[in-house]
Amino acid sequence: MTRLTALPPELVDEAIDHLWNDIRSLQSCSLVCKAWLPSSRLHLFRTVRLRKADDCAKLSSIVESSPIIARCVRKL
Secondary structure, three states: OOOOOOOOHHHHHHHHHHOOOOHHHHHHHHHHOOOHHHHHHHHOOEOOOOOOOHHHHHHHHHHOHHHHHHHOOOOO
């Protein structure tokens, strides 16, 4: 069995930063491993669009389950 060596965090961050506008890829990256989740979340939740009351309830639920996500939101 081959042992995988970890990539330096700076390279992971750089790679994920290049995916800033590719939601599906960012979602996939967030599931790869725990180390990739924070960088992926920064881009996934940077801009949040609330179009109806139900969107507010969903965002509230997400933030309740993972309060750290609130720090990622830069534009509402």
